[in-house]
Amino acid sequence: MDMKQKMLAECLGTLWLVLGCCGSAVLAAAFPDVGIGLLGVSLAFGLTVLTMAYAIGHVSGCHLNPAVSFGLWAGGRFPANELAPYIIAQVIGATLGAGILFLIASGQDGFSLSGGFASNGFAEHSPGGYDLIAVLICEIVMTLFFLLIILGATDDRAPKGFAPIAIGLGLTLIHLISIPVSNTSVNPARSTGPALFVGDWALSQLWLFWIAPIIGAIMAGIIYRSFTPSSLD
Numbered sequence: 592m593d594m595k596q597k598m599l600a601e602c603l604g605t606l607w608l609v610l611g612c613c614g615s616a617v618l619a620a621a622f623p624d625v626g627i628g629l630l631g632v633s634l635a636f637g638l639t640v641l642t643m644a645y646a647i648g649h650v651s652g653c654h655l656n657p658a659v660s661f662g663l664w665a666g667g668r669f670p671a672n673e674l675a676p677y678i679i680a681q682v683i684g685a686t687l688g689a690g691i692l693f694l695i696a697s698g699q700d701g702f703s704l705s706g707g708f709a710s711n712g713f714a715e716h717s718p719g720g721y722d723l724i725a726v727l728i729c730e731i732v733m734t735l736f737f738l739l740i741i742l743g744a745t746d747d748r749a750p751k752g753f754a755p756i757a758i759g760l761g762l763t764l765i766h767l768i769s770i771p772v773s774n775t776s777v778n779p780a781r782s783t784g785p786a787l788f789v790g791d792w793a794l795s796q797l798w799l800f801w802i803a804p805i806i807g808a809i810m811a812g813i814i815y816r817s818f819t820p821s822s823l824d
Contacts, residue, residue: 592650598676600651602684604643608655609688609784611639613709616774617696633766636775641759648755656778657681658804662738665812667819668745678780685784693788710785710793711776711800719771726773727803733765734777734807735814742815776800777807 592600615635619627627635644653652669654660657678663669689708696702707716713726721729740761744754762777769775776782782800786793 594673594676597651597673598680600647601654601677601680602687604647604651604653605655605681605684605780606688606691607643608636608639608778609685609781610691612636612781613689613785614692614695616709617692617706629767629770633763633770636766637759637761637763640762641755644755644758651677653755655681655684655780656804657780657801658734658778658808659738659741661805662734662741662808662812665809666738666742666815667812668742681780682783685780686787687784689784689788692785704789707774707793708785708789709774710789711774711782712792712796713773713799716792716796717771717773721772723799727799729769729772730776730800730803731807731810733769733775734804735811737761737765737777738808738811739815742811743818746818773800777804779804 612632612635615627616632620629620632640653640655643655647653652663654663654677660669660674660677660681664671664674693708696708710716713721713723717726741754741758743749744757765777766775769777779801782797786797
């Protein structure tokens with residue numbers, strides 16, 4: 592695949608991730624009488640990654656997340672010269688997804704971005720009121736384990752064809768744990784899309800949701816290298 596094809600796949604995949612995941616939170620989480628709640632939103636995140644992994648995994652690898660790209664690079668699975676194009680495509684896709692979601696959500700009377708628009712935050716903008724340090728630790732650790740799941744499930748020694756299921760369920764579990772802490776990022780592009788529409792506090796806190804996931808991902812890549820056959824000889 593050439594880079595244009597990979598970038599288009601990453602853009603569309605990340606658009607779907609933000610529209611599906613943040614859309615479930617904004618449109619369906621607390622819908623009267625039939626709201627899907629935290630469990631439903633968590634499952635939506637897993638399902639978007641699972642579906643896109645089967646749809647575009649053979650095109651771009653289905654990163655949909657700058658932290659995943661960094662983690663795969665740190666694990667020796669992804670070339671450094673493709674990091675920038677992938678991240679650009681992911682951020683564009685996330686922004687387009689948030690834009691489509693805004694157009695849909697704003698069609699309802701009384702809609703306001705003051706509800707957060709599924710943005711990530713800490714302190715008074717954390718769903719559970721968790722402080723900066725708690726959110727920082729949570730995002731690093733959750734991303735670290737997300738990348739360990741990805742690296743392990745896509746290892747040549749792993750059972751073939753099941754990686755999207757493991758990755759999707761892993762992301763679901765991560766959201767079940769950490770939505771109350773930060774609304775769960777583990778993905779700088781996912782955080783950027785909604786934050787661009789909310790502005791204000793969401794943009795001022797966005798730095799954490801770039802730094803923490805990338806740190807966690809790079810740590811996972813370094814750790815997973817110790818599981819390679821050469822390191823076990």
